[in-house]
Amino acid sequence: MTYVVTEACVHCKYTDCVSVCPVDCFHEGPNFLVIDPDTCIDCGVCVPECPIGAIFAEADLPPEQHAFIEINARLAAQWPVIDAAGEPLPEADHWAAVTDKRALIDNPATA
Template sequence: MTYVVTEACVRCKYTDCVDICPVECFHEGPEFLVINPDICIDCGVCVSECPVSAIYAQDDLPAGQEVFIELNARLAAQWPVIAEAHEPLADAETWAQVSEKRQYLDALQGA
């Protein structure tokens, strides 16, 4: 089992989870983060650090978020590792209130 970053992270990109991760399994794209399932050690410490509750154990994903399993794996192979936290996106607080953001995820276009 691995942990998966889901739709709630889209256009927020809070990085609180990055500092707590003991194995640097997070990768950063332009509009959200993903977890590399090959690096994640399934410790779960990142879950409680996420201010928008975007991280779930793969087996506990909310309905409709299953596409993010493949998306995390694919994008982790393309995006660089992020090892230190930084400020979220400028309008993260606004986007944190939006529940359905998948259509705003550029990485899903054409997928």
């Protein structure tokens, strides 16, 4: 089992989760964070740190978020590791309340 960053993180990028991760399993894209399933040690310390509830244990993922298992694995292989907290995106508070954001993931590696 691993932990998965879901759609709620798109256009938010709060990094509270990054600062508590003991193994640097988070990777950062332009408008989204992902967890590398090969690095994650399944400790779960990131889950309560996410202010918008965007991180789930794989076994607890809501059905509509199952695609994010593959999305996290694929993008973690493309994006750089982030090992320190930073500022969220400028309009993160607005985007935190928006749903159906999967198509808005910005991935210049595939552009």
